[in-house]
Amino acid sequence: MKINFNKNEDGLVPAVIQDSETKSVLMLGYMNEEAYAKTVETKKVTFFSRSKNRLWTKGEESGNFLNLIDIKIDCDNDTFLVKVKPQGPTCHMGSDTCWQESNNFEYGFITKLEETIKSRRENATAEKSYVASLFEEGINKIAQKVGEEAIEVVIEAKDNNDDLFLSESADLFFHYLILLQAKGFQLKDVLSILEDRSNK
Known part of the structure; x- marks a missing residue:
């Protein structure tokens, strides 16, 4: 240089x-x-x-x-x-950054989506929403929805309508994020496993 x-x-x-x-x-x-x-x-x-x-x-x-x-x-x-x-916090004031922000993984829109899902779950009684209703019905219903959406993705993959395939893929991903939170996890937990595998 x-x-x-x-x-x-x-x-x-x-x-x-x-x-x-x-x-x-x-x-x-x-x-x-x-x-x-x-x-x-x-x-x-x-x-x-x-x-x-x-x-x-x-x-x-x-x-x-x-x-x-x-x-x-x-x-x-x-x-x-x-x-x-x-190796530890960066700022001399004890925070992760010198702008007093947490040094966490951020995935742009996906992180915002996860935060929305979390908010809907935590405020299920205060606001009625599709996400809140899924959490109220429990883990079996959420897992069932993921299975249904996965089947829809497979069906659309066999056809030639890319718009429908992408739409069903979005539905599957959305419900998978809900399932992860229902199990107490986030997308970063899955990605860390993939990262570990890639290093082996």
Whole structure:
């Protein structure tokens, strides 16, 4: 990498720190050439602290190190993207990130859908909905619906109507998310098993 440490007078390059697995942005720091070299050598993210006016390895006092996974430079050669595996909370205030956010896996719309299902389940008596009614009927009914939707997917897979196939696939996936929550799980629990299998 050709890093332009001389673009700023202080010789510092911004370093965006990102969890390599969850993709959450954890913090922003600054590296000079020496901090970058030490980070690459030790595999522990090291910054140049402007307040301490010295090199500072994140976690040197708290033990909450940022273990280096990968480091990239942007198209202007003046900003780092540092992918890490955090060892404990990142923020000195004790939170996962410096924006006081939880460092959890997020799956965009699917995460929102899971949250909606959870809300409908927890507020079943306050609001009547299809999801709430399924939870009220119990695990057998939910499992039955997953089976019915799976059969519909198989039937549509044998035909040539892609719209119907995708629609039935969406129904199956939706009811599967409901079944997972009825059993006390989320999609991330299933994905972690697939990830473990892929590493074997």
